[in-house]
Amino acid sequence: QVLVGTKVDETHTNWVAAYNMLTGIRVSVSRTNAKLDRPLTDEDFEAKQKSTFDIAGNELVPSAKYDFKFKDYAPWVFRHLRSLFHLDPADYLMSLAGKYILSELGSPGKSGSFFYFSRDYRYIIKTIHHSEHKFLRKILKDYYKHVTENPNTLLSQFFGLHRVKMPYGRKIHFVVMNNLFPPHRDIHQTFDLKGSTIGRDYPEELLSSNPRATLKDLNWLRRHQHLELGIIKKRLFLEQLQKDVKLLQRLKIMDYSLLVGTHDVRRGNDENLRGKTLQVFEPRGDGKNSQEGPEQHSVLMRTPSKLEHQRKTRELRQMLKSERPIPIGESSNKMPDELDDNKQSIFYKDDGGFQATHQDNAPAEEVYYLGVIDCLTHYGMVKKIEHFWKGLSSDSEKISALPPQQYGDRFLKFMSGITMSPEDVAREAQDRGHD
Ligand code: ATP
Ligand code: CA
Ligand code: CA
Structure with a gap:
C-alpha cells in the first residue's frame, strides 16, 4: 500500500x-x-x-x-x-x-x-x-x-x-x-515486520505496478536488508524496543508490528509528484468546490x-x-512543537525520524521512521482458536498467532537480527564455522 x-x-x-x-x-x-x-x-x-x-x-x-x-x-x-x-x-x-x-x-x-x-x-x-x-x-x-x-x-x-x-x-x-511518516518527506520503502515468516510476503511481481507497497518480513530477508544504526543507536533502539515489548507481553498483546519507513536522502523528494498533489490539499475554505473528483494522491507533500x-x-x-x-x-x-525539538523522542528528532548511522558512527544517507503499530490485539479466545488450528498444520514457531510471551520473544529476536551490520553477520557466520 x-x-x-x-x-x-x-x-x-x-x-x-x-x-x-x-x-x-x-x-x-x-x-x-x-x-x-x-x-x-x-x-x-x-x-x-x-x-x-x-x-x-x-x-x-x-x-x-x-x-x-x-x-x-x-x-x-x-x-x-x-x-x-x-x-x-x-x-x-x-x-x-x-x-x-x-x-x-x-x-x-x-x-x-x-x-x-x-x-x-x-x-x-x-x-x-x-x-x-x-x-x-x-x-x-x-x-x-x-x-x-x-x-x-x-x-x-x-x-x-x-x-x-x-x-x-x-x-x-x-x-x-x-x-509515523512525515508529511514533508517521501518514504521510499516501507516494511511491516512481525518476525514471522508464514504469509509474510508481499508478491514481488506486484511491486512494479505499486512501487511503494508495504513489504513484509520475507521481502526484507530476501533483500538481505538491515537497519544501519551503528553501535550506540542500535543499543538505544533495541533497549527501548525491549522495554516496550515487555509491556506488551505483560498485557498479553500480540500481532503488533514494527513499521519501518526509509527516506533516502540521495533520492530526496519527488518534486514532480509534490507539485501535482500540492493543489489537492490546499484548504478550500468550506471544503466544497472540488473539480478534481475523488482522486488518488500521496502523502508526500506538506x-x-x-x-x-x-x-x-x-x-x-x-x-x-x-x-x-x-x-x-x-x-x-x-x-509550536517544532521549537521544542530538544524534548522530542530520540527516535523522532531527526526531522521526525531516526538518522541512519554507519558502523564508524558517520551519518548515513537514510532516515528511518520507526514505530510499533497495531498494538491493541489481546490474546483472547479468537487467537487461541487460531493457534490451535494453525498449529495442527504448520511449524508452530513460525505462525503469527503465538501466545504473547513467545510472540514478543520472536519479535525481539527478529529485530535484533535486522539491526546487525553486514560485518556482524559475517563475523557470526565465521564463528559458527569455527565450532
Ligand atoms: P491487520 O489487523 O489486518 O494487520 P489493521 O487494520 O489493524 O490490520 P494496522 O496493522 O494497524 O491495520 O495498519 C495497517 C497499515 O497501515 C500498516 O502496515 C501501515 O502501512 C499503515 N499504518 C498503520 N499505522 C500507522 C502509523 N501510525 N503511521 C503510519 N502508517 C501506519
Ligand atoms: Ca497489523
Ligand atoms: Ca489489527
Missing part, C-alpha cells in the same frame, strides 16, 4: 461519519483544554463524556451539520498524553479542524479498520473494533504509566479515544494517533505550508483565549 488516499469531501460515502468524528473531537478537546490543568485521578481513567450534537445546538454544544452522539473517553488522561507527546493543543485542533478534508486510506489491513489522515497528514484516525476499544480502556493506566516512564517509547502514540453514533447507525469507535499552519494556529489560539481565559502556564500558551 502506498500511503495514498481518497479525499473525503461531501461527495464521499463516509463524509458524514468523518465530519462527525472531527466535529466531536474539536468540541470535546477544546472543552477539556479550556480548563485549568490538574493532576490525574483514578476516576479519570474510567471517565467518559457524552455529547449530543444537532443542527440547533445549545449552550454546551455548538450546532453541527448533522445529528449525532459523541463520546469522549478519559478526556483528561488523553489531554495529559498529548502534552507528554509534546502536542500543542491549538495546533492539534487546527490539524483536525472539522471543516477541513480528511483523506481516507480505506482498509489497508485485513481487520476492516478504516484509516483517515488529518489534512496535514500529521495524525491518523483509525476506526477500531469494539473489543480493541474496551481493551484500550482497560490497559490505559498501564499505557499511561509506561509512556510517562519511557519518553522514547516506540509504541503508537494515542491522542484520543472516541465514539460516534449516528441516528440509526452503528457505533463507530476510533483512536487518534501519530502518523500542505498547507508550515507558515500558513503557524498563522492559522496563532489565530486559533487567539480564539481559544478570547472565548475563555486560559490561565498563564497553561500548555496552550506554549510555542
Whole structure:
C-alpha cells in the first residue's frame, strides 16, 4: 500500500461519519483544554463524556451539520498524553479542524479498520473494533504509566479515544494517533515486520505496478536488508524496543508490528509528484468546490505550508483565549512543537525520524521512521482458536498467532537480527564455522 488516499469531501460515502468524528473531537478537546490543568485521578481513567450534537445546538454544544452522539473517553488522561507527546493543543485542533478534508486510506489491513489522515497528514484516525476499544480502556493506566516512564517509547502514540453514533447507525469507535511518516518527506520503502515468516510476503511481481507497497518480513530477508544504526543507536533502539515489548507481553498483546519507513536522502523528494498533489490539499475554505473528483494522491507533500499552519494556529489560539481565559502556564500558551525539538523522542528528532548511522558512527544517507503499530490485539479466545488450528498444520514457531510471551520473544529476536551490520553477520557466520 502506498500511503495514498481518497479525499473525503461531501461527495464521499463516509463524509458524514468523518465530519462527525472531527466535529466531536474539536468540541470535546477544546472543552477539556479550556480548563485549568490538574493532576490525574483514578476516576479519570474510567471517565467518559457524552455529547449530543444537532443542527440547533445549545449552550454546551455548538450546532453541527448533522445529528449525532459523541463520546469522549478519559478526556483528561488523553489531554495529559498529548502534552507528554509534546502536542500543542491549538495546533492539534487546527490539524483536525472539522471543516477541513480528511483523506481516507480505506482498509489497508485485513481487520476492516478504516484509516483517515488529518489534512496535514500529521495524525491518523483509525476506526477500531469494539473489543480493541474496551481493551484500550482497560490497559490505559498501564499505557499511561509506561509512556510517562519511557519518553522514547516506540509504541503508537494515542491522542484520543472516541465514539460516534449516528441516528440509526452503528457505533463507530476510533483512536487518534501519530502518523509515523512525515508529511514533508517521501518514504521510499516501507516494511511491516512481525518476525514471522508464514504469509509474510508481499508478491514481488506486484511491486512494479505499486512501487511503494508495504513489504513484509520475507521481502526484507530476501533483500538481505538491515537497519544501519551503528553501535550506540542500535543499543538505544533495541533497549527501548525491549522495554516496550515487555509491556506488551505483560498485557498479553500480540500481532503488533514494527513499521519501518526509509527516506533516502540521495533520492530526496519527488518534486514532480509534490507539485501535482500540492493543489489537492490546499484548504478550500468550506471544503466544497472540488473539480478534481475523488482522486488518488500521496502523502508526500506538506500542505498547507508550515507558515500558513503557524498563522492559522496563532489565530486559533487567539480564539481559544478570547472565548475563555486560559490561565498563564497553561500548555496552550506554549510555542509550536517544532521549537521544542530538544524534548522530542530520540527516535523522532531527526526531522521526525531516526538518522541512519554507519558502523564508524558517520551519518548515513537514510532516515528511518520507526514505530510499533497495531498494538491493541489481546490474546483472547479468537487467537487461541487460531493457534490451535494453525498449529495442527504448520511449524508452530513460525505462525503469527503465538501466545504473547513467545510472540514478543520472536519479535525481539527478529529485530535484533535486522539491526546487525553486514560485518556482524559475517563475523557470526565465521564463528559458527569455527565450532
Ligand atoms: P491487520 O489487523 O489486518 O494487520 P489493521 O487494520 O489493524 O490490520 P494496522 O496493522 O494497524 O491495520 O495498519 C495497517 C497499515 O497501515 C500498516 O502496515 C501501515 O502501512 C499503515 N499504518 C498503520 N499505522 C500507522 C502509523 N501510525 N503511521 C503510519 N502508517 C501506519
Ligand atoms: Ca497489523
Ligand atoms: Ca489489527
